[in-house]
Amino acid sequence: MAATEISVLSEQFTKIKELELMPEKGLKEEEKDGVCREKDHRSPSELEAERTSGAFQDSVLEEEVELVLAPSEESEKHILTLQTVHFTSEAVELQDMSLLSIQQQEGVQVVVQQPGPGLLWLEEGPRQSLQQYAAIGIQQELYSLQEIEVLQFHALEENVMVASEDSKLAVSLAETAGLIKVEEGQEKNQLLAERTKEQLFFVETMSGDERSDEIVLTVSNSNVEEQEDQPTAGQADAEKARSTKNQRKTKGAKQTFHCDVCMFTSSRMSSFNRHMKTHTNEKPHLCHLCLKTFRTVTLLRNHVNTHTGTRPYKCNDCNMAFVTSGELVRHTRYKHTHEKPFKCSMCKYASVEASKLKRHVRSHTGERPFQCCQCSYASRDTYKLKRHMRTHSGEKPYECHICHTRFTQSGTMKIHILQKHGENVPKYQCPHCATIIARKSDLRVHMRNLHAYSAAELKCRYCPAVFHERYALIQHQKTHKNEKRFKCKHCSYACKQERHMTAHIRTHTGEKPFTCLSCNKCFRQKQLLNAHFRKYHDANFVPTVYKCSKCGKGFSRWINLHRHSEKCGSGEAKSAASGKGRRTRKRKQTILKEATKGQKEAANGDEAAAEEASTTKGEQFPGEMFPVACRETTARVKEEVDEGVTCEMLLNMMDNSAGCTGRMMLVSAWLLGRPQETYNQGGRRRGSRRVTW
């Protein structure tokens, strides 16, 4: 008979094949003295792997297990795939089972080709007349998968005994349907199940011909712990049985073989048989390099080629080569013909492979079948989920070979290397302005932020102009930069800052909102109040002096020193203005500008602006010209000047007042910009009358 490989994987059904569907030659090949030789090509490691993977796990027979067998028809032979059923661990009765203790029952001859230790056990049971069944318990402790490669046996006699009554295994025989149902619910059955931790192979015997009713049994293991949504073993068996039955009914006409496990049909028996093997896990072809097994020689050969690097299918258009012809075809489509047979019905997308189309369609449907177990993220394909998981694990598999910075994605690293370590890095010019940006994505952000159309009106801060593009608005507002937008309604004064205009307006209104808390004196500007407080009420105040390096003259204002230096040739202001520090240089430039402005504004009669320009830039009295003792006096004079009392007015006051001291004259002279020596030389310019303040 044909070699029937044992499958011990968890097929959930018992396979039944009619002998008439099996190659007769095969049967005869295996027959020798009525003995069915059996082959199993699986390796010990594979079997062990299957065993450890749970195929042979102990389990309690919980579900109702239907053993579906083909109807009994005389003179037909059957191959039965036996299903193992796991029972609980109290194997008592079978412990003494000797190796190869297949008990030959009355009229039953059971032969096991490669017996191994402790393999089969066949107990006496109630006889069935024609349709027989047997229960074979294999004590799990003794069961060595490597050694039970063959479990075919022939029942040469009419009757095959099943599990004995003693074993309390109850098997109901559905005679009319040709089904045998193992009813778990029956008490006897349960007793055995509870008592033994066995794998039971339920065997049906079909009546053979009168001389040699031969039953060919193959054994398959089945874990009774069935997966949800999967048909029970019994259901599957039933399907198979019906399938077989149906096939038999078509005998004589041109047959179509229907697989009732799946939708497969075939007019060829060989195809059908081959297909039915797909419902088992038979993989008899072992790779000697990695011990992996395959169903067919072709698969094994292709697999071995992956080990050896043999790539027989070479591309004619490039130097690529592939293990299989299919890979070559696919490669050709991708690289050379660009044929894309799979077209999306919702867009123009087309792909070489159906799986790519399937993946693509998810972008339309929004389907995200791959859920992250640690967050709410779900991806549309497995790779994205795997990549996403790095965000949880912190894994950064990509390292820059130059600076050894690590990255989570290869693309990120590539950009990093290009931007940080690359030469002639491409830049991206904004098409709407002169901006050049290193990254295309950032250019897009730039375009979106600055050049995107804004439905809302973007109003200029300084004028009524409105824009719909942010960049245009910014450019426009820059035009207001040096504009003296604030114009005095009482005079021609104009300035850039509103606070300057506010201060200026007070020169017209006479308002002095800033009051000194120490002396109740009022000021138009806060800066003036601060200066006042420092000079009059701060004992630590030391006025700064701008001293000419050439002639030694001191000046309270930097601008005065500047003016002096132009005449004296010392270049003080120039050197000061060209200081190295950016901030210092800028400040000096500002001072110079402000001073010049103050000069001009003063020339234009705008005293307030001139005073503001001078007093707010830190002008101080020349301290060494005025001893500390007279500091209060000089400050008071200065204050009067700040408050709009001109020096000429002050001199007139002194001239007309008694008690005006020489120091006061000195202050007046200084305020008028007259050199000290003029005073010294000229003595009392306006007399020595004492001025009382």
Add this chain to the structure above:
DNA sequence: AGCTCTGCCGCCCTCTGCTGGGGGTAG
């Protein structure tokens, strides 16, 4: 049984685009 084709799954890659923090600059 072997060859071939097709389908499917998985893996890895690239390209792309968005996001948000960092840091420099100018006001």
Add this chain to the structure above:
DNA sequence: ACTACCCCCAGCAGAGGGCGGCAGAGCT
């Protein structure tokens, strides 16, 4: 000193291309 602005940059996800490998089925 503070703030707004904007480019730089890394992180991360979406989409798709290409290939490796295996399984199933038609055909010879």
